[in-house]
Amino acid sequence: MADGASRRGSGSVIEPMDHHVKRNIARIIFRVVPLAVRRAVFSTLAKLAYYVSLKHRLIALHNIARSFPEKSRDEVIRIAKSSYKLFALIAAEFSDIYYLKTETLADWVTIEGLDKYLAAKKKGKGVMLLSGHFGNWEMGNAALAITTGPIVFVYRVLDNAFAEETTRFVRASHGITSLPKENAMRPIIRELKKGETVVLLIDQNVAWYDGMFVDFFGRPAATTTGAALLAMHTGAAALPAFTRRLKNGKFVLEIGDEVELAATGNRDADALANTQRFTKIVEDNIRKYPDQWFWVHQRWKTKRCQAKPGRIDL
Numbered sequence: 001m002a003d004g005a006s007r008r009g010s011g012s013v014i015e016p017m018d019h020h021v022k023r024n025i026a027r028i029i030f031r032v033v034p035l036a037v038r039r040a041v042f043s044t045l046a047k048l049a050y051y052v053s054l055k056h057r058l059i060a061l062h063n064i065a066r067s068f069p070e071k072s073r074d075e076v077i078r079i080a081k082s083s084y085k086l087f088a089l090i091a092a093e094f095s096d097i098y099y100l101k102t103e104t105l106a107d108w109v110t111i112e113g114l115d116k117y118l119a120a121k122k123k124g125k126g127v128m129l130l131s132g133h134f135g136n137w138e139m140g141n142a143a144l145a146i147t148t149g150p151i152v153f154v155y156r157v158l159d160n161a162f163a164e165e166t167t168r169f170v171r172a173s174h175g176i177t178s179l180p181k182e183n184a185m186r187p188i189i190r191e192l193k194k195g196e197t198v199v200l201l202i203d204q205n206v207a208w209y210d211g212m213f214v215d216f217f218g219r220p221a222a223t224t225t226g227a228a229l230l231a232m233h234t235g236a237a238a239l240p241a242f243t244r245r246l247k248n249g250k251f252v253l254e255i256g257d258e259v260e261l262a263a264t265g266n267r268d269a270d271a272l273a274n275t276q277r278f279t280k281i282v283e284d285n286i287r288k289y290p291d292q293w294f295w296v297h298q299r300w301k302t303k304r305c306q307a308k309p310g311r312i313d314l
Contacts, residue, residue: 038092039249046088050081060084060295067217068290082291086245090136097142098170109143109243113255118148120237120258126192128231129241129255132203132282133294138167140243140253141199142174150175151197154184185226192234199241202227203282205299208307214276216283222302228274231261240281244289256281 050057060080068076100108120127129144129151131137145151153171157180158164168178179187179198188198206224213220231238240256259281262273286293 035093035096039089042088042092043085046084047081049088050084056296059298063295063297063299064290066219067286079291080295083293083295086135086292087133087294089245090138093136094138094167094170097138098173100142100146100174102146105143105146107250109139109251109253111143111147111253111255113239113257114147116239116257117144117241117255120239121148121195121197123237124195126195126234126236127197128192128227128236128238129197129199130202130227130238130259130278130281131199131241131243132201132285133297134203134285135243135245135289135292136251137199137201137243138171139251140241141171141176143243143251143253144197144241145174145176148197150177151199152177152179152188152191153199154179154181154188155201156181185230188230189234192230192236198230198236200227202278203293203299204297205301208302208304212272212275213304213307214272214279216279216299219300220304221279221300223275223279225271225275227278228261228271231259231274232263232267232270238278240285242285244292 057080060083061076064071064076064079068079071079096108117127117129131140141151141153153176155178158167171178179191191198202224204224206222208222211222211224211226214223215221216223227238230236238259238261240259241253243251243253245251259274259277262270262277264270
């Protein structure tokens with residue numbers, strides 16, 4: 001009898017399945033289940049999540065109502081439900097990113113503004129793509145990497161080890177380097193100085209000591225100044241890049257014009273002005289497509305009263 005079978009028969013502890021094996025099994029299972037079925041299942045789960053979690057539902061509804069006071073109650077609810085569904089679909093579609101190829105990419109994603117991105121790359125000082133938890137940023141990142149070459153994606157490490165390893169694996173299959181955002185400033189600077197492209201999601205709340213308060217939908221929002229400081233320090237080009245979901249299930253990665261930076265010589269004032277410019281770009285994009293943003297996040301959690309007096313804020 002083989003050693004493995006003998007150990008199982010004797011009641012010995014079986015070693016946990018290797019993450020690589022589990023990753024491949026999960027990838028195969030997702031590949032076998034048709035995309036339409038996955039989308040339907042995850043959409044149903046999103047509906048359940050909307051009704052089951054009162055706390056997060058109220059956060060989403062409150063955020064939307066405060067940001068769009070002109071919208072009716074029914075419209076606010078519709079946007080909230082669409083936001084839930086949107087992020088469930090990201091999970092349903094994620095495994096398909098692994099199978100994207102140059103010849104089939106157009107079946108999934110169209111890139112608009114690619115000429116702006118290539119022009120920024122030619123400057124040789126690196127490119128910062130400013131984005132957020134909007135549409136399907138993972139799909140947009142993969143499309144850009146397949147089309148133009150490797151990029152670096154700054155992200156928050158997932159709590160689940162298996163999910164973390166799987167997402168990093170899928171990204172890496174297309175040349176996307178996953179860079180954890182904790183203590184990421186120096187690694188990002190190194191990448192930009194090499195002329196690389198770094199994707200930053202800049203739409204999340206931060207602690208008062210990690211950023212500055214700028215206007216976001218008419219309310220002061222604690223916002224990271226990291227992107228502004230990086231652009232000011234390295235001279236890298238900063239361009240907005242948002243991947244929008246279309247009704248037919250495809251996506252459009254929209255790359256905008258390079259953002260002109262404030263450069264008065266006053267570091268704090270310039271950081272504030274540029275952070276506001278970046279944040280306004282995020283807001284403008286959300287205003288056009290409100291159902292494609294992650295409204296469940298407590299974007300205005302940090303309050304101005306928590307900050308020390310004398311700070312330079314909006």
